[in-house]
Amino acid sequence: xxxxxxxxxxxxxxxxxxxxxxxxxxxxxxxxxxxxxxxxxxxxxxxxxxxxxxxxxxxxxxxxxxxxxxxxxxxxxxxxxxxxxxxxxxxxxxxxxxxxxxxxxxxxxxxxxxxxxxxxxxxxxxxxxxxxxxxxxxxxxxxxxxxxxxxxxxxxxxxxxxxxxxxxxxxxxxxxxxxxxxxxxxxxxxxxxxxxxxxxxxxxxxxxxxxxxxxxxxxxxxxxxxxxxxxxxxxxxxxxxxxxxxxxxxxxxxxxxxxxxxxxxxxxxxxxxxxxxxxxxxxxxxxxxxxxxxxxxxxxxxxxxxxxxxxxxxxxxxxxxxxxxxxxxxxxxxxxxxxxxxxxxxxxxxxxxxxxxxxxxxxxxxxxxxxxxxxxxxxxxxxxxxxxxxxxx
Ligand SMILES: Cc1cc2nc3c(=O)[nH]c(=O)nc-3n(C[C@H](O)[C@H](O)[C@H](O)COP(=O)(O)OP(=O)(O)OC[C@H]3O[C@@H](n4cnc5c(N)ncnc54)[C@H](O)[C@@H]3O)c2cc1C
Numbered sequence: 001x002x003x004x005x006x007x008x009x010x011x012x013x014x015x016x017x018x019x020x021x022x023x024x025x026x027x028x029x030x031x032x033x034x035x036x037x038x039x040x041x042x043x044x045x046x047x048x049x050x051x052x053x054x055x056x057x058x059x060x061x062x063x064x065x066x067x068x069x070x071x072x073x074x075x076x077x078x079x080x081x082x083x084x085x086x087x088x089x090x091x092x093x094x095x096x097x098x099x100x101x102x103x104x105x106x107x108x109x110x111x112x113x114x115x116x117x118x119x120x121x122x123x124x125x126x127x128x129x130x131x132x133x134x135x136x137x138x139x140x141x142x143x144x145x146x147x148x149x150x151x152x153x154x155x156x157x158x159x160x161x162x163x164x165x166x167x168x169x170x171x172x173x174x175x176x177x178x179x180x181x182x183x184x185x186x187x188x189x190x191x192x193x194x195x196x197x198x199x200x201x202x203x204x205x206x207x208x209x210x211x212x213x214x215x216x217x218x219x220x221x222x223x224x225x226x227x228x229x230x231x232x233x234x235x236x237x238x239x240x241x242x243x244x245x246x247x248x249x250x251x252x253x254x255x256x257x258x259x260x261x262x263x264x265x266x267x268x269x270x271x272x273x274x275x276x277x278x279x280x281x282x283x284x285x286x287x288x289x290x291x292x293x294x295x296x297x298x299x300x301x302x303x304x305x306x307x308x309x310x311x312x313x314x315x316x317x318x319x320x321x322x323x324x325x326x327x328x329x330x331x332x333x334x335x336x337x338x339x340x341x342x343x344x345x346x347x348x349x350x351x352x353x354x355x356x357x358x359x360x361x362x363x364x365x366x367x368x369x370x371x372x373x374x375x376x377x378x379x380x381x382x383x384x385x386x387x388x389x390x391x392x393x
Pocket of ligand 1: 127269
């Protein structure tokens with residue numbers, strides 16, 4: 001027999017978006033249930049984003065889960081772009097008065113789970129066959145199964161925070177949403193290694209052999225990436241080959257000081273831009289990767305998820321505490337206005353820094369000119385910097 005419960009906001013997906021929203025709402029007295037398909041260990045095993053905008057860090061503090069981030073995260077005031085054998089620093093702080101926080105998504109998710117535990121938040125793991133239902137009615141509900149049988153959760157609202165492959169977006173009739181998509185003809189091969197980072201600030205490299213990125217998670221944990229063809233597999237890339245190729249794509253002074261080591265994680269991520277409009281269908285709201293994804297070049301994926309959560313959190317508080325639905329009605333258009341700016345910046349950074357297989361000599365000259373212009377104009381640098389540290393919510 002199906003067991004039935006009730007909550008105010010049913011959240012599908014226990015990644016950063018779903019956890020952050022449920023934590024913020026519970027602190028304002030709004031009841032939520034989070035349904036996650038995977039185990040907690042599985043979610044915490046994912047190695048993903050690492051650069052948090054100022055606004056995201058603020059939201060973590062508001063959710064009372066920012067303490068460890070403030071203690072262990074690193075404030076970065078600048079980033080480097082390497083091209084033509086040299087390395088140029090972009091002083092984010094001098095250009096914008098703001099900084100970014102380097103703190104891994106894995107750590108941030110752990111903090112959110114601990115925050116949920118502290119408040120006694122309800123997060124159901126290994127929920128199978130999760131399905132949002134009756135979304136266009138005033139009584140939507142979610143069904144799922146676990147080891148004890150089938151369940152039903154009645155809600156006022158359903159929020160789809162279940163990532164790109166989740167069920168929420170797929171529950172919207174095709175003729176009610178429009179999708180926008182661009183697939184890039186390459187991927188990023190990423191390696192996490194327990195070695196001191198080659199640079200205390202990120203280095204983005206444009207090189208004739210392809211893009212490279214030197215990133216980090218802490219003073220002892222490095223995250224490096226190289227652009228690879230989509231046909232490559234992880235098995236073809238030994239650690240030795242990876243570091244050899246990475247070094248070739250970096251200026252000599254950087255490559256010669258790099259400490260290499262054994263990888264503790266290695267994966268290839270395809271690069272894709274994707275967005276749906278609107279981000280609402282009846283009483284279902286989409287947030288984070290469920291509604292949009294970007295290539296990671298501008299570090300905007302997780303940060304754009306955070307602005308969705310910010311808008312939705314305030315809209316739901318206005319609804320429950322003040323009976324004001326304006327925020328819910330304008331959620332999709334407000335969120336999308338910022339989503340598209342994140343899409344634009346991620347596309348622009350990707351175009352600036354990668355080698356596209358079909359680029360003509362003309363395209364290549366334009367890319368070189370774009371880089372030359374960037375480093376000759378304080379205003380061009382300021383534009384990059386204000387997007388990188390994060391546009392206001
Ligand atoms: C390999 C990779 C590398 C990345 N690197 C970067 C980076 O360097 N910088 C950056 O800014 N961003 C990066 N991103 C993007 C960033 O990680 C995402 O934007 C972020 O995880 C979005 O959070 P989310 O909670 O919206 O979605 P997710 O983190 O995808 O969480 C969705 C959750 O929903 C669960 N779920 C899915 N389907 C169901 C279902 N049917 N029922 C119940 N639960 C379900 C999933 O198990 C998952 O836990 C990367 C993404 C990937 C995949």
